[in-house]
Amino acid sequence: MLELAQLTTGQELPAYTKEPVTKVQLVKYAGASGDFNPLHTDDAFAQKIGMPGVIAHGMLIMGFLGEYVNHLAGDLAIVKDFSMRFGAMTFPKDTITCRGVIKETYEQHGARFAVLTLYAEKGPEKVVGSGEATLQF
Amino acid sequence: MSVAHLIGKAGKPYTVEVEKCHIRQFAQAIGDTNPLYSDEEFAKKTVHGGIIAPPTFPIAMSEESDEDLDLGLEYSRMLHGEQRFIYTRPIRPGDVLTCQLKVTDVYEREGKNGTMEFIVMDTEMTDAAGAHVVxxxxxxxYRSVSANA
Incomplete structure (x- = not known):
C-alpha cells in the first residue's frame, strides 16, 4: 500500500506478476465484459484471420493494471484517471507482470494526488502496453 | 474514405443498473481477488465506504447498449489503440447509469503504411441524479485499406 508522504518522483513501485493467461479466463472475460469478439475465444476464427490462435482482450490486460493500481492504492486512495495504450498482443500461457513508477505528486484544491506510469510486460523488456493512473489521497 | 464527418455522431442514451454479482464476475474474470469488489464489511472500512467496481468495469457498461451506433466503419480495419477512464467517482452496485456514446474527435497521423486515421469515442455515464460518474x-x-492487404 502506498503512503503518499513517502512517494518521490522516479520511484519504482513493487512489481506484481499475474498467473499465466488461460483460454478459460478469456471466455470468462468475454462473458463478464460483454465483448464476444470470437478473436478472443475461437481458435479456428483467429487462425482464419492470420493469428496463431486466440489473443487476449486488451481490456483484460488493462484489468490486470487496474488490479495492480487498486492494490497499491489500498484503502487510502481513489482512482481518478486511468489510461492504457495497447501495444503487443498477449496470448494464452503468457505471464504478465505489472510495473509502476511514480511520475509526480501534486496538490490541487486542497486534495493530494499521485500520478503513476504503468507497464504491462510479458517478459523482460517485452512491454505489451503502458498506461497511467492518477490517484487521489 | 475520410472519417472526419463522424465527429459529433451520437448513439441513443441507454440506462444500465449496476449489479453486485456483475461486479464480482468481472473482478473474478480478471483474477482480481481484492475484497473491495465483493466484501461489504471490508469495503466499508476503506476510503470508498462500500463496495465499488474495478477501474475498468465501465467497459462492460459500454457493451450493454441494445443497438450499436452505426458509423459505417469496417470492423476488420478497427484496432483498439488506447483506453481511458476519467472518473468523478467510482461506480457502485445499485447505480443506475445513463450512458451515451459520442464520437468526440477524429484525426490523422502519418504512419509507416500511409495515413492512419484515429477515432475517439466517449461513453459518458451519469447517475440517477444526473451527476457525472465516469x-x-x-x-x-482505423487502418488504411492498403495496410490491410
Missing part, C-alpha cells in the same frame, strides 16, 4: 474514452485506430 467517461470511458476509446481511441480506435
Amino acid at each position: 467517461t470511458s474514452r476509446t481511441n480506435i485506430i
